[in-house]
């Protein structure tokens with residue numbers, strides 16, 4: 001089949017992909033529950049109706065994952081992975097249309113998950129149908145729809161990878177912002193975490209005689225800026241990621257408010273860790289001097305850099321503070337050889353072919369970038385060992401926001417890419 005024919009088939013599915021996105025959005029699969037059973041039932045009904053082979057896999061029956069398979073004539077297998085859980089909607093009054101209305105209006109589908117990433121899932125469902133209706137296709141394609149991505153993949157992609165259910169030659173991650181038809185881009189990977197907890201220990205006393213104690217909260221507050229100093233530590237990510245790092249910085253700067261201070265911070269955001277103290281705990285009673293307090297830091301590193309080096313440097317900084325009773329506890333144990341996040345080589349045949357097909361479909365040059373947040377790609381790449389690249393239909397700046405929406409134009413482009421790439425990959 002010619003690429004042009006696939007493009008026409010995708011364009012003819014415009015109403016279908018918009019309605020499927022709307023249908024998916026109308027099932028509330030938001031965390032903290034994050035239940036995906038109703039969404040999976042909806043996807044299964046569509047797949048069954050079109051005679052598409054499918055399997056449901058779960059660790060928790062309220063959080064199933066579903067896979068659609070189209071068999072190919074050759075031995076290669078292409079995976080597509082996307083998530084069907086969403087983040088909470090926040091205040092309903094902040095929404096122009098209801099957060100679970102799935103309203104189709106103004107050239108968009110509106111509602112929680114439309115951009116992140118039920119729209120992309122709807123595009124993948126249509127692609128499964130189009131591939132299934134072709135007389136024969138060269139590669140076997142599996143489209144996986146997972147739970148729990150927004151909370152680290154526990155019963156979703158991570159569980160599927162750990163149990164060995166993800167098997168394939170390459171994987172497309174349908175999450176994230178592929179830039180739409182105007183500025184298409186591929187995600188080479190995403191950052192990883194090197195979070196730490198700063199623990200402060202002191203000596204308790206009665207609140208009326210604080211000088212008899214040693215206040216752990218005071219120590220903690222004075223210790224926090226010392227951890228934040230990690231923000232100018234130079235990361236040791238691999239040289240071949242340099243162009244993607246530069247491209248990512250440009251991409252994010254484009255999306256940001258043009259505030260000089262923020263732009264400057266973004267400029268070194270991939271070269272040094274991002275660090276933010278997001279949880280603080282301590283104290284038991286108003287009249288008791290606390291002997292314990294702790295602060296948790298979210299620290300993100302460019303893929304390929306070494307978390308142990310960062311954690312070791314934080315320990316040195318805290319020691320340099322000279323404040324007694326402070327300790328750094330890493331939120332995860334890292335081995336010296338461990339690297340943060342994941343990335344695929346920008347010069348692999350997979351990346352070349354992916355870039356090529358998106359370029360042909362959009363008529364634009366395709367950028368490579370690295371995501372600042374995590375995706376299911378960490379599981380498919382690092383646990384299942386399958387080279388993974390991302391292209392998502394998300395509309396710029398929409399993920400996790402009120403009035404989340406996705407353009408129907410982006411959805412149709414998603415159908416084109418998710419159909420054509422698995423078909424032509426060799």
Ligand SMILES: [Zn+2]
Pocket residue numbers: 083116117149175176
């Ligand atoms: Zn997402």
